[in-house]
Amino acid sequence: MFAKTIIRRSTRDEGERPFWISFADLMTACMTVFLIVMAVTLVAMREDVDTYNNAARLTRQRQAEIEKFARQLRASSEEVRPPVKVGIIKDTVRIDLGSAANFVSGSADLSVGGSKFLRGYFPKVLEAAKTDLGKKWLKRVVVEGFTDTDGSYLFNLDLSLQRSRKVVCAMFAPVLPGERAMTHLELGQIRDLFLVGGYSFNSMQSSKAKSRRVELKLEFWQLGEREQVEKQPKPDLSGKEFGKC
Numbered sequence: 683m684f685a686k687t688i689i690r691r692s693t694r695d696e697g698e699r700p701f702w703i704s705f706a707d708l709m710t711a712c713m714t715v716f717l718i719v720m721a722v723t724l725v726a727m728r729e730d731v732d733t734y735n736n737a738a739r740l741t742r743q744r745q746a747e748i749e750k751f752a753r754q755l756r757a758s759s760e761e762v763r764p765p766v767k768v769g770i771i772k773d774t775v776r777i778d779l780g781s782a783a784n785f786v787s788g789s790a791d792l793s794v795g796g797s798k799f800l801r802g803y804f805p806k807v808l809e810a811a812k813t814d815l816g817k818k819w820l821k822r823v824v825v826e827g828f829t830d831t832d833g834s835y836l837f838n839l840d841l842s843l844q845r846s847r848k849v850v851c852a853m854f855a856p857v858l859p860g861e862r863a864m865t866h867l868e869l870g871q872i873r874d875l876f877l878v879g880g881y882s883f884n885s886m887q888s889s890k891a892k893s894r895r896v897e898l899k900l901e902f903w904q905l906g907e908r909e910q911v912e913k914q915p916k917p918d919l920s921g922k923e924f925g926k927c
Contacts, residue, residue, distance in 0.1 A: 707798055717912050740905055744819065751815040758806045766803060775900040777807070783849060783896040787832055790844035797852040798861060804853055805864065807898065808871045821908075824899040825849050825878045832891035843880030849896045850876055851927030869924055 752775045756768040759777070767778040782799040785791070792800075806912040807823065810816050827845035853872055857863045887893045 698752075698882055709753050722744075737905070742901075744905060746772060747815050748775070748819055751775070751813070751819065752763065754813070754815075755807070755810045758810070759803070762799075762803050762806070764799070773902055775902075777898040777900070779803070779849075779896055779898065782893060785894040787830060787890070787894060788841070790841060790848050792848050792852055794858070797855060798858055800849060801857065801861065801864060804872070805868060808868050808875075811871060811875060819902040820875070821901045821903045823876050824901065825876060826897050826899055827878070827880045828893055828895050828897070830893045832890070839880050841880070843878065845894075846878040846880060846897055846925070850878055854924055855926065873919065873924060 747887070749770060752768060752770040755775070755777075759766045759768050763781050764780050764781055769776050770777070779800070782796045782803075783792070784796075811820050811823075825846040827842035827847075827849075829842050829845075832838075850872065853864060854869060887895070
C-alpha cells in the first residue's frame with residue numbers, strides 16, 4: 683500500500699492574521715481622533731486670536747475717539763477767558779478751571795465773577811457731551827475740589843467737597859443782569875452727568891493759591907460697560923425738582 687501523504691496548507695499569511703488587522707485599525711482610529719482634535723483646537727485658537735484682535739482694534743478705536751473728543755473740547759475751551767486747560771491722560775480728560783475757580787484759604791465761597799465765568803463755560807462742556815462722540819463715550823463728569831495744606835486733613839476733606847459742590851450750585855443760582863441763563867435741558871444734563879468729590883490736600887500745585895482749586899474729570903465708558911448698565915432699571919428723574927443749595 684502506498685503511504686498517504688497529507689499536505690497541510692497555511693491557512694493565512696502573517697499579514698492577514700486578525701491581530702495585525704485589528705492593530706492597524708486601532709492606529710488608524712487613533713490618528714483620525716488626533717486629527718479631529720487638532721482641527722478643533724486650531725479652530726478654537728483661531729477664534730481666540732480673532733476675538734483678541736477685534737478687542738484690541740476696538741480698544742484703539744475707543745482711545746482715538748476719546749482723544750478726538752478731547753481735542754474738540756480743548757479747541758472750544760481756548761476761546762474762554764481766563765484760560766481753561768484741557769488735558770488727557772490715557773482715557774481720562776481733566777479740565778483745570780484756572781483762576782476763575784480758585785478760592786480764598788479756608789473758604790468755599792466763589793466770587794461773583796467766578797460764578798459768572800463757570801455759567802458761561804459749562805455750556806461748552808455740555809455741548810461736547812451732546813456730540814456723537816460725547817453721547818457714545820462720555821460716562822460722567824466728576825467735579826473735584828482741592829485745598830492747600832493749611833488745616834487738618836478732615837477739615838480740608840470737607841472743605842474740598844464744599845468747593846466742588848459750590849461749583850455745581852453756581853449753575854443753578856440766579857443769573858446776573860445781561861447774563862445768559864442756562865436752559866432747563868442744560869440743567870438736566872448737569873443733574874444726570876455731574877458728580878462731586880473732595881480730595882483734601884492730596885494733589886498740591888506749585889503754590890497754595892493754585893492748590894485751592896476745582897477741576898473737572900471726564901470719565902468714559904469702557905467697552906461693553908454701557909450696554910450692561912443700560913440693562914439695569916434706572917430711576918425716573920424727569921419730574922424731580924432740582925432743589926436749592
